[in-house]
Amino acid sequence: MLEVRNLTKRFGGLVAVSDASLDVPEGAIVGLLGPNGAGKTTCFTIIAGFTRADSGSVRLNGQDITGMAPHRICGLGMVRTFQIVQPFAGLTVQENIAVGAYLRHDNRRDAMAEARAIGKRLGMGAMLDRPASSLTIAGRKRLEIARALATGAKLLLLDEVMAGLIPTEVTEIVGIIRQIRDEGHTFLMIEHVMQAVMSLAETAYVLNYGKMIAQGTPRQLVRDPAVVEAYLGHGAAARLQEAEHA
Amino acid sequence: MMRLASYGQVALVVAVLAYLGAVYVMPSQVWMGFTINALAMTIVALSWNVTGGFGGMSSFGHAAMYGTGAYASAVLQVQFGVNAWLAFGAGIMAGALMGGFIGALSFRYGLKGSYFALVTLAFAEVLRICAASFNITGGGRGLQLAIEPGVAALQFNKDRVLTYTLLLAIVALVMALTAWLKYSRFGAYLVAVRENEDAARALGIDTYRVKVTAMAISGAFGGLAGAIYLQLWLFIDSAVVYGVAISVVALIGPIIGGAGTVWGPLVGTLGLHLLGEGAKTALHNAPGLNFVLYAVVLIVALRFLPQGIMGLAARIGAFGRKGGDDA
Amino acid sequence: MSSLILPAVLNGLTMGAVYALIALGLTLIYGVLHIINFAHGSLLMLGLYAAYFLFSYLGIDPYLAIIFVVPAFFVLGYLLQRVVIAPMSAGSEQNVLLVTLALSLVIDNLALFFWTSNTRTVDIPYAWDTVEVLGAYLTKGRVIAFFAALLVAGLMWLFMTRTRTGSAIRAVAIEKRGAEIVGIDVNHTYALTFGIGTACVALAACLLLPTFYATPQVGYTFVLVAFTTVVMGGMGSLPGALVAGLALGVIEALGGLFLGESLGQIGIFVAFILTLLFRPAGLLGRKPT
Ligand SMILES: Nc1ncnc2c1ncn2[C@@H]1O[C@H](COP(=O)(O)OP(=O)(O)O)[C@@H](O)[C@H]1O
Ligand SMILES: [Mg+2]
Numbered sequence: 118m119l120e121v122r123n124l125t126k127r128f129g130g131l132v133a134v135s136d137a138s139l140d141v142p143e144g145a146i147v148g149l150l151g152p153n154g155a156g157k158t159t160c161f162t163i164i165a166g167f168t169r170a171d172s173g174s175v176r177l178n179g180q181d182i183t184g185m186a187p188h189r190i191c192g193l194g195m196v197r198t199f200q201i202v203q204p205f206a207g208l209t210v211q212e213n214i215a216v217g218a219y220l221r222h223d224n225r226r227d228a229m230a231e232a233r234a235i236g237k238r239l240g241m242g243a244m245l246d247r248p249a250s251s252l253t254i255a256g257r258k259r260l261e262i263a264r265a266l267a268t269g270a271k272l273l274l275l276d277e278v279m280a281g282l283i284p285t286e287v288t289e290i291v292g293i294i295r296q297i298r299d300e301g302h303t304f305l306m307i308e309h310v311m312q313a314v315m316s317l318a319e320t321a322y323v324l325n326y327g328k329m330i331a332q333g334t335p336r337q338l339v340r341d342p343a344v345v346e347a348y349l350g351h352g353a354a355a356r357l358q359e360a361e362h363a
Numbered sequence: 364m365m366r367l368a369s370y371g372q373v374a375l376v377v378a379v380l381a382y383l384g385a386v387y388v389m390p391s392q393v394w395m396g397f398t399i400n401a402l403a404m405t406i407v408a409l410s411w412n413v414t415g416g417f418g419g420m421s422s423f424g425h426a427a428m429y430g431t432g433a434y435a436s437a438v439l440q441v442q443f444g445v446n447a448w449l450a451f452g453a454g455i456m457a458g459a460l461m462g463g464f465i466g467a468l469s470f471r472y473g474l475k476g477s478y479f480a481l482v483t484l485a486f487a488e489v490l491r492i493c494a495a496s497f498n499i500t501g502g503g504r505g506l507q508l509a510i511e512p513g514v515a516a517l518q519f520n521k522d523r524v525l526t527y528t529l530l531l532a533i534v535a536l537v538m539a540l541t542a543w544l545k546y547s548r549f550g551a552y553l554v555a556v557r558e559n560e561d562a563a564r565a566l567g568i569d570t571y572r573v574k575v576t577a578m579a580i581s582g583a584f585g586g587l588a589g590a591i592y593l594q595l596w597l598f599i600d601s602a603v604v605y606g607v608a609i610s611v612v613a614l615i616g617p618i619i620g621g622a623g624t625v626w627g628p629l630v631g632t633l634g635l636h637l638l639g640e641g642a643k644t645a646l647h648n649a650p651g652l653n654f655v656l657y658a659v660v661l662i663v664a665l666r667f668l669p670q671g672i673m674g675l676a677a678r679i680g681a682f683g684r685k686g687g688d689d690a
Numbered sequence: 691m692s693s694l695i696l697p698a699v700l701n702g703l704t705m706g707a708v709y710a711l712i713a714l715g716l717t718l719i720y721g722v723l724h725i726i727n728f729a730h731g732s733l734l735m736l737g738l739y740a741a742y743f744l745f746s747y748l749g750i751d752p753y754l755a756i757i758f759v760v761p762a763f764f765v766l767g768y769l770l771q772r773v774v775i776a777p778m779s780a781g782s783e784q785n786v787l788l789v790t791l792a793l794s795l796v797i798d799n800l801a802l803f804f805w806t807s808n809t810r811t812v813d814i815p816y817a818w819d820t821v822e823v824l825g826a827y828l829t830k831g832r833v834i835a836f837f838a839a840l841l842v843a844g845l846m847w848l849f850m851t852r853t854r855t856g857s858a859i860r861a862v863a864i865e866k867r868g869a870e871i872v873g874i875d876v877n878h879t880y881a882l883t884f885g886i887g888t889a890c891v892a893l894a895a896c897l898l899l900p901t902f903y904a905t906p907q908v909g910y911t912f913v914l915v916a917f918t919t920v921v922m923g924g925m926g927s928l929p930g931a932l933v934a935g936l937a938l939g940v941i942e943a944l945g946g947l948f949l950g951e952s953l954g955q956i957g958i959f960v961a962f963i964l965t966l967l968f969r970p971a972g973l974l975g976r977k978p979t
Contacts, residue, residue: 165565167561167564167565186569187564187567188564188567188569188570189569191565191566191567192567196565196566196567197565198565199561203559203561203562203565204558204559204562205555205559205562205563206558206559207557208554208555208558216551216552216555216566216568217566217567219548220567222548223548224547224548225546225548225551228551265565265566268566268567421784421788423787423791468963468967469967471967472967472968474966474967476783476784477726477783477784478966480784480787481726481917481966482962482963482966484914485914485959485962485963485966488914488959489959489960489963492953492955492956493953493956496950496953607910611795614788618788649803650802650803651798651799651800651802651906652799652803654795654798654799655795655799655800657795658791658792658793658795658796658799659792659796661788661791661792662774662789662792662793665778665779665780665788665789665792666777666778666780
């Protein structure tokens with residue numbers, strides 16, 4: 118469904134993303150892992166059309182969307198969420214979701230009805246009339262997903278929607294994402310919470326210093342010395358091995 | 364269409380309507396003349412409200428659209444003998460084009476906030492100097508319409524009651540359009556752009572187009588206001604119709620009344636004019652003092668009434684249903 | 691025609707120096723407080739009246755008046771920031787612009803009320819003497835303003851780089867939090883900067899009055915020129931304001947020469963719009979992303 122090929126992005130002297138490729142098959146939940154500053158969010162901003170890559174290409178359902186404007190990409194069925202949540206603070210939760218729903222509904226009544234339905238599906242029924250600015254961080258993360266879903270997009274790019282949540286909230290979101298996937302959506306998700314990645318993603322990619330250093334099932338990845346080193350620092354893999362053998 | 368959120372807002376709206384009705388039976392002609400001016404300025408305020416209120420793009424130069432509407436209509440009538448009705452329509456169109464043009468340029472290069480405010484002001488100044496310099500716009504002397512009262516030339520100044528009624532109808536129409544805009548998809552997109560432009564883009568909104576369209580709609584209302592000014596006074600000059608006073612009144616009214624609400628521009632502009640008129644009477648027509656008063660009210664409103672008078676009224680006896688929907 | 695160009699350029703430079711002087715205060719305020727002070731032109735107008743009244747009632751020469759007017763305006767600026775602008779704008783950028791706009795309305799219209807719209811001039815004959823420079827005849831008052839502007843820009847630069855207060859101001863401009871942590875009183879520094887900016891504009895007023903006039907509307911004419919200067923010079927840059935001010939003076943003079951007097955100012959606004967659109971970081975700066 119999504120094919121990303123050889124993306125490279127420089128910020129001045131810093132190579133934030135370097136020759137990174139990945140694939141997201143339809144119906145899958147694919148993880149994108151990596152330490153802080155690895156370039157994950159930058160990848161998302163390029164894929165979703167918010168920044169231009171220096172080189173590389175992005176294809177969605179076979180169509181080349183490299184460098185296309187975000188709103189057109191959204192119209193083609195791919196939508197991103199923000200790691201730093203971006204609610205429309207002055208609007209209610211329902212109105213927030215409705216902004217997404219207007220992409221497929223041209224009048225207020227339908228858009229608001231759709232927003233209500235989606236809000237309820239994501240367990241936000243009681244908050245619909247509250248201003249978005251009054252939501253907790255968990256509520257805001259959920260709102261990001263709800264708005265994205267409301268656009269009718271089939272492929273959702275989620276940027277750390279579980280960061281900062283307590284375990285019960287993580288469990289809830291994991292359930293919601295699985296449910297949405299079963300209804301026919303596809304996910305590419307940046308995630309730090311390993312528990313969530315392990316239980317959701319079939320495949321995951323690992324980015325480090327802008328480079329894709331590994332790909333595989335989450336279980337394979339946590340055993341991959343390169344991945345462990347990336348997360349825990351140089352020599353960590355060797356030390357772990359020693360510890361295991363000792 | 365124009366949903367109100369509290370008993371306070373209902374009371375406020377009823378008071379405004381009662382005043383507008385009472386003007387018909389007031390013994391003194393002064394009230395009607397003064398309210399005609401207030402209503403004419405309300406249209407510019409409604410124009411500013413589209414971009415500054417709903418879209419959060421605060422312009423300091425709405426005179427650019429106002430003056431363009433007035434001049435387009437005047438030049439066509441005076442220099443080319445075009446029928447007043449056609450010229451009136453052309454004034455609206457010209458305002459829309461000017462708004463769209465300024466918007467397209469500004470937003471193409473990503474101007475926001477104070478930069479946008481200043482560039483609109485600069486546009487109004489450029490147009491003012493141009494209008495004062497070229498022969499076709501009458502140069503420094505301005506343009507004077509030939510006086511021919513009647514429907515054909517759209518000149519009703521002799522009949523105050525008719526003029527007043529027509530202005531009421533036009534203000535009602537523009538407010539209805541504003542309300543329709545607010546509850547349409549476009550309105551939701553415009554507010555989304557104001558609240559968070561990145562999120563709006565992510566959700567499939569062509570933010571550039573939304574902003575430019577808003578400027579064009581606002582420009583059409585502004586052009587309409589300018590064309591009305593011409594028909595009311597039958598004379599324009601650049602210092603007035605492209606003047607900074609227009610731009611200032613255009614923004615103060617809505618901010619005080621409640622930016623981004625349907626009733627706010629009317630409430631604010633009418634309130635300001637009443638206040639200004641009261642002060643003028645009390646102080647024997649001292650020049651400029653009404654603006655001092657407007658400015659002080661603006662400062663106080665910025666500090667203490669972030670949602671304007673409509674926002675204040677919304678808190679008095681709220682209906683207790685959904686939040687966030689403040690007319 | 692070409693024989694007219696050099697005098698026009700030189701005249702433009704002298705006018706440009708006044709623009710630069712006005713803009714120095716504005717750009718300093720922007721650079722440190724990150725606010726656009728719409729009332730800057732109105733403060734200039736007040737300065738012109740202050741110098742005018744000192745001359746007409748007490749017979750004090752405007753150049754001498756500098757020693758009274760400049761400190762008084764420093765205090766005025768300090769108080770305006772501390773008592774009106776900061777508390778009333780509640781920290782929002784848009785509100786600051788609106789509050790200073792309101793402030794300019796109050797000042798301009800009160801001036802109109804108390805002093806009427808009559809044009810006030812001072813009669814200082816020597817200011818109108820001409821001096822010959824490269825075959826062009828320049829007004830002495832303007833030449834004085836030109837050198838004073840260069841001097842003030844230089845002094846300001848020294849103040850900002852060589853004094854403790856200057857360092858504190860720069861620290862606050864660059865990193866407000868950090869400055870707070872090392873014990874700098876940020877609100878005081880802001881007000882101080884606003885005071886200095888206002889003192890600058892008062893100085894410009896004293897230098898301008900001998901060859902100019904005071905009316906309540908004069909501030910509005912200058913505030914747009916000052917914005918243009920600040921934006922072209924790169925918001926917050928002192929050397930930029932100096933160069934841009936001089937350039938604008940020349941643009942205006944040449945505009946007047948080729949397009950006629952009334953269209954001359956248009957060059958300034960067109961320059962303003964083009965700079966805002968294409969080089970918002972100023973002619974010398976890089977475009978922010
Ligand atoms: N707009 C930008 N300008 C300059 N550097 C940036 C910008 N965006 C991100 N970076 C840098 O690129 C690197 C990757 O950042 P990011 O993609 O946010 O990492 P991640 O999401 O994996 O934590 C970081 O070093 C970050 O500082
Ligand atoms: Mg990130």
